[in-house]
Amino acid sequence: MDEVSISGLTKNFGDLVAVDHMELSIPAGTIFGLLGPNGAGKSTTTRLLSTLLHPTDGTAVVSGFDIIENPVQVREITGVLPEESNHTIYPSLTAYENLEYFARLYEVPKDEIHERIEELLTFMELWERKDDRAGELSTGNRQRLALCRAILHRPKVLLLDEPTSALDPIAAKRVRELILSLSQRYKQTFFINSHNLPEVQRICDRIAIIDKGKVVLHGSTRELRSKLLAKQEFRIRVVGDIGKASSVAKSMNFVEEVEEEVDSISVVIENPLENNSTLMQALLSNGIKIVEFAEEETTLEDLYLEVVKGGTA
Ligand SMILES: Nc1ncnc2c1ncn2[C@@H]1O[C@H](COP(=O)(O)OP(=O)(O)OP(=O)(O)O)[C@@H](O)[C@H]1O
Ligand SMILES: [Mg+2]
Known part of the structure; x- marks a missing residue:
């Protein structure tokens, strides 16, 4: 079954067509990589899927919910790591307090909050940092915290916009490994934007390449390599x-x-x-x-x- 199904999705900003009649289907459990150069329309696609933007035309269905007709449900079952992930955590709160705050916001059952935060922070190797203020964490650790925040409410679909672009090679590698272990453990569907090809090649099962808002290639990583x-x-x-x-x-x-x-x-x-x-x-x-x-x-x-x-x- 397709977990994300995009049909005719289009977004114009004035005369500029940022996403141009996009068609994509992503099977459940896939780690999908959306690749494209700067300005190709990757972040706009993620914003459309996470219902932050309204499409000019076309639509998408995420885990059975239409982004236009059921935006509330779409927000409940997606976890988002935006391009500016720093903006999603509060620098003056500790790592733990940040997650506690978002757990309440997402209405995680009260008696599960502590257990979930401990499990996630431990999994992301941040438990020792739980009492550090988020603003004082290293960039790599802050990105891991932002990932924790994105998955705290156990979303079925994760939309990660350039999850490693601000990180040094070692921190980036660790985040990639964590994404792979998350996918093995919780079996979510990942939709990852990137312009880092070796990275996508390493972790994604399926890839689409977009340019000027249009899909120019789409297939499994293996297919694309052997076919093209x-x-x-x-x-x-x-x-x-x-x-x-x-x-x-x-x-x-x-x-x-x-x-x-x-x-x-x-x-x-x-x-x-x-x-x-x-x-x-x-x-x-x-x-x-x-x-x-x-x-x-x-x-x-x-x-x-x-x-x-x-x-x-
Ligand atoms: N809110 C907006 N208003 C006007 N134009 C926008 C807006 N958001 C994006 N654009 C334009 O839409 C096009 C696609 O932008 P988008 O941010 O989706 O690209 P991207 O593939 O994420 O690029 P990058 O790799 O630089 O993050 C660009 O030409 C951009 O300038
Ligand atoms: Mg972008």
């Missing part, structure tokens, strides 16, 4: 003669580029799904042991640049 990346770069770490490994690779007609490194070769392979095993076999039969055959990480980024900048859109 006609060639990919791989790093093959080997034990044995690197020069020989390199010449075996060069002799294959589907190998476009070969670069030799200290313990590995980098190769660009056409139709890797079909051809990788042939290359592996050729290397093995030439006495070269393969320690690692790894895809280079920039693949989705290449795809994104191709789609958004290269005019395929």
